[in-house]
Amino acid sequence: MSAPLPGLRVAVVGGGIVGLACADELVRAGHDVHVFDPAPAAGATHAAAGMLAPAGEAWFGEEALLRLGLDSLARWPAYAASLERRSGRDVDLRTGGTLLVAADRDDLAELRRACAALETYAVRADELDRRSLRALEPTVSARVAGGALLPDDCHVAPRRVAGALLDLLGERVVRARATPTPDGVVLDDGRRVVADVVVLATGAVGVPHVRPVRGEVVRVRTRDAPTRVLRARVHGDRVYVVPRAHGELVVGATEEEHPAGDGPPLPTVGGLARLLETARLLLPGLDTAEVLEVVARDRPGSPDNGPLLGPLAGPGPARVLVAGGHYRGGVLLAPVTAVTIRAHVDGLDVPPAARPFTPDRFATRPGPDDKDHQPCTCTSTDDPTSCPTAPC
Ligand code: GLY
Secondary structure (H helix, E strand, O other): OOOOOOOOEEEEEOOOHHHHHHHHHHHHOOOEEEEEOOOOOOOHHHHOOOEEOOOOOOOOOOHHHHHHHHHHHHHHHHHHHHHHHHHOOOOOOEOOOEEEEEOOHHHHHHHHHHHHHHHHOOOOOEEEOHHHHHHHOOOOOOOOOEEEEEOOOEEOOHHHHHHHHHHHHHHHEEOOOEEEEOOEEEEOOOOEEEOOEEEEOOOOOOOOOOEEEEEEEEEEEOOOOOOOEEEEEEOOEEEEEEEOHHHEEEEEOOOEEOOOOOOOOOOOHHHHHHHHHHHHHHOHHHHHOEEEEEEEEEEEEOOOOOOEEEEEOOOOOOEEEEEEOOHHHHHHHHHHHHHHHHHHHHOOOOOHHHHHHOHHHHOOOOOOOOOOOOOOOHHHOOOHHHOOOOOO
16 A cells, blocks of 8 residues: 555546545545536436435446445445535435335235345345335325335435535535546636546546436425335336425436437426326325426436546556446445545555445456447336346
């Protein structure tokens, strides 16, 4: 392990929650950091529901990603406390777990398979019958088949986290589009900024092997808000509902593959109709909820659903590090990503859970620009072994 090198010039390209968290960590480590983004925190961060839910989001065969999520979840209480202390902003970190809900017997069979998988990873999942589930959350439909409590998941308000980071970074955030060059970045107006290190945190744009996966969310306000995060399977369709302050709920989220360059993400009638109908079957009280906002954004999806964290071969002499491809986990994974990128910058030990997520793990796979490339679609199937792009 080499000694930290203080005072490097770092250009972070991309001011979503991941780029901002990396920048804040690097400033605290003594580096001279600037973040470049024409609209900071307006991409996937703006739509994110803020689930810190490695158990709730776990998927069959993704143990390394689960471990990374658990590592980052463990960092969140101290991370939120530090942000709040330094910025004076409340980021609304809440505990209470995720409540999995199954609407019918088929949904329940799927839920039990998910809980059994979590148990093999030594993650707690407490199965609940309908009566005990509704005792915890009386707003849930009386017709559901059953559920389970994942007690350790948490959630946070991503827009507040981003607001805190933006306040802390102040004028270090430059509202401009930047493109990496061999010795730093060049801005849209032609200005060149020399940097020793470029951190590529551009989400679904310009990161090798990362593709946009569109998601739509609806924010509503109701008097009948559940107190916990609900993740439900309703006659085969999935939905989650995340409570925020003042009776607000974030209802999400669709997942649609769109070709890169398919225009700005806009909500579709079909996507919203499915989302709202599924949510209403889960929470009948939503019938009278007020719709506050409808948002669509692109998540940065990688071929194995895990992030890309670490060095990328660059045209030199500036070192290029990537912090991208966080897919459904940008908010959850922000703290461990920041520590990992700082470790690469300063030659420190990378957290063990982050070590499998090197960007070069896809080097032998076809990239999204290759004509034979097909994005992994197994997260949208019931049976991961049926993935058409296997091994995915
Ligand atoms: N993490 C929730 C989502 O991506 O929809």
